[in-house]
Amino acid sequence: MHPSANRRRLLALLGAGSLPLLARPALAVVSAQTETAQQDFTGPGANPYWNSVGPYVSYPQKLPLIRLTDRPIQLETPRQYFREVFTPNSAFFVRYHLPQTPNEVDLATWRLRLEGHFERPLELSFEQLIREFKPVTVAVVNQCSGNSRSRLQPRVPGGQWGNGAMGNAQWTGVRLQDVLERAGISKGTVQLQFEGLDHGVGAPDKPEARFLKSVDVGDAMLGRAVIAYLMNGEALPMLNGFPVRLVVPGKFATYWTKHLSFIRALTEPDTNFWMNPAYRIPATAGGDTTPQAIASGQVKMQPIGAVDMPVRSFIVDPDGSAPLVRGLPAVIRGVAFSGQGRVARVEVSTDDGRSWRRATLGDDHGVYSFRGYTHVWTPPQAGRYVLAVRATDSSGHTQTEHGVWNPGGYLWNRIERQDVVVLSA
Numbered sequence: 232m233h234p235s236a237n238r239r240r241l242l243a244l245l246g247a248g249s250l251p252l253l254a255r256p257a258l259a260v261v262s263a264q265t266e267t268a269q270q271d272f273t274g275p276g277a278n279p280y281w282n283s284v285g286p287y288v289s290y291p292q293k294l295p296l297i298r299l300t301d302r303p304i305q306l307e308t309p310r311q312y313f314r315e316v317f318t319p320n321s322a323f324f325v326r327y328h329l330p331q332t333p334n335e336v337d338l339a340t341w342r343l344r345l346e347g348h349f350e351r352p353l354e355l356s357f358e359q360l361i362r363e364f365k366p367v368t369v370a371v372v373n374q375c376s377g378n379s380r381s382r383l384q385p386r387v388p389g390g391q392w393g394n395g396a397m398g399n400a401q402w403t404g405v406r407l408q409d410v411l412e413r414a415g416i417s418k419g420t421v422q423l424q425f426e427g428l429d430h431g432v433g434a435p436d437k438p439e440a441r442f443l444k445s446v447d448v449g450d451a452m453l454g455r456a457v458i459a460y461l462m463n464g465e466a467l468p469m470l471n472g473f474p475v476r477l478v479v480p481g482k483f484a485t486y487w488t489k490h491l492s493f494i495r496a497l498t499e500p501d502t503n504f505w506m507n508p509a510y511r512i513p514a515t516a517g518g519d520t521t522p523q524a525i526a527s528g529q530v531k532m533q534p535i536g537a538v539d540m541p542v543r544s545f546i547v548d549p550d551g552s553a554p555l556v557r558g559l560p561a562v563i564r565g566v567a568f569s570g571q572g573r574v575a576r577v578e579v580s581t582d583d584g585r586s587w588r589r590a591t592l593g594d595d596h597g598v599y600s601f602r603g604y605t606h607v608w609t610p611p612q613a614g615r616y617v618l619a620v621r622a623t624d625s626s627g628h629t630q631t632e633h634g635v636w637n638p639g640g641y642l643w644n645r646i647e648r649q650d651v652v653v654l655s656a
C-alpha cells in the first residue's frame with residue numbers, strides 16, 4: 232500500500248481529536264521516518280517488515296507460507312507461527328539449493344549409507360535406525376545462515392529473507408556418534424561428508440548438481456548431532472528432509488542435511504563449492520567486516536560452521552497491525568535463542584531502546600531451543616512508540632544496535648524493533 236494511503240487510514244483510526252498527539256506525542260520517540268506510515272518494503276530502513284515480501288503459497292504438507300523462490304523451493308514462515316515456542320511442522324520454513332527435490336521416498340528400499348574410509352562401511356534401513364539405536368529427543372532451533380539477510384546494508388545477493396527462515400522443533404532420532412561407531416572411522420579420515428537425495432542438473436562435480444557439506448572429524452558439532460526421524464513427534468514433512476535429516480545443535484542450518492542418505496569418510500578435505508567459497512564468513516569478531524575490506528582481498532574467510540549461532544530475540548506480538556489502547560495492558564511477547572549458551576535474560580524497551588525492563592521467561596526446553604518471553608505493558612499515553620527486544624545468553628553475549636555486514640549476508644542479530652500506535656480510549 233502507498234505510504235500516504237496507510238497514513239490516511241491511521242489518521243482516520245486515530246480520529247481528529249488525537250491529531251495533535253500524533254504530530255507531537257508526549258512519550259513516543261518519533262523520527263522523521265517513523266512519523267510517516269510503515270514503509271512497504273522489507274529491506275533496510277528504520278523498522279523493516281518482519282517477514283520478506285512474497286506470495287503466500289501452499290506446498291504439499293504445508294500451510295500457506297511466503298515463497299521466495301520455486302526452483303529451488305524457498306518458503307518463509309509467517310510471523311504469527313512464532314507465538315508458539317515449537318514451530319508447527321506445517322508452517323516450518325523450507326530452503327533448498329537444488330531444483331530436483333524428492334516427492335516420495337520408498338522406505339522399503341531407502342538406506343542410510345556410510346561409505347568411504349570407514350572400517351566397516353554400512354547400510355542401515357529406516358527400521359534398523361529406529362530399532363537398533365537408542366532414541367534421543369532434543370529441542371533445537373534450525374536457522375538459515377541467511378535469516379534476515381534483507382536487513383544488511385549495503386544489501387548483498389542471496390535469498391532476501393525476513394526473519395522467518397528459522398524454526399524450533401523437538402527432534403527425535405539417533406546420535407550420529409552411535410551410527411559412526413558402528414561403522415568405525417578409519418585412521419587417516421579428515422572429514423565426514425553428508426549428502427541427501429536432492430539434486431540438480433549438469434555434471435556431478437558442479438555446484439548445480441549436488442549439495443555436499445563436510446565437517447572435520449574432530450569438530451565438536453559431530454558429537455552433538457542427531458540423525459532425526461521425527462519432528463515434533465511426527466514423521467518429517469518431505470520438504471524438511473523425510474525420512475531423516477541431520478540436526479546440529481547450535482549450528483546454522485547449512486549443516487542440517489535433509490534426506491540424509493550418504494555419510495562419507497574422506498581422506499582429503501572437501502573443497503566443493505558449498506564448502507568454499509559458499510557459506511564462508513570473515514574470521515573476525517562476530518563475522519563482521521566491510522565492503523571495502525572485502526574489496527581489498529585482505530579478509531581471511533572461514534566456514535560458517537566455525538561459529539555457533541549468535542543470540543537473537545524477536546517481537547511476535549504486538550505486530551503493529553492494530554493499535555493498542557492507552558491504559559489497557561498489552562502483552563509484548565516473542566522468542567529468543569542462542570547457539571552459544573542458554574538464554575539467560577530477555578529485556579524489553581518501549582522507548583526505542585533508551586530504557587529496558589526484564590521480561591518474564593517461559594519454560595526452559597533446553598539450551599538450543601527457543602525460549603518464550605512475555606512482558607505486560609500498559610501504555611500510559613496515546614501516541615507512537617517503538618518497542619525493542621534484546622536477549623543475553625549464559626555465556627554473556629548480548630544483542631546490540633550494530634548491524635553485522637559480510638558478503639554472504641550471514642549472522643544478522645541486531646536488536647529487533649516494532650512500531651506501535653496507542654490510541655486514547
Ligand SMILES: Nc1nc2c(c(=O)[nH]1)N[C@H]1C(S)=C(S)[C@@H](COP(=O)(O)O)O[C@H]1N2
Pocket residue numbers: 323324325326327328329373374375376426427428429442470471472484485486487488489490
Ligand atoms: N539435502 C539438503 N539439505 C539441506 C539443504 C539442501 O539444500 N539440501 N539446505 C540446508 C540449508 S542452507 C538450510 S537453511 C536448511 C533448511 O531446512 P528446512 O528446509 O527444513 O527448513 O536445510 C539445510 N539442509
Ligand SMILES: [Mo]
Pocket residue numbers: 326374375376377484485
Ligand atoms: Mo540456509
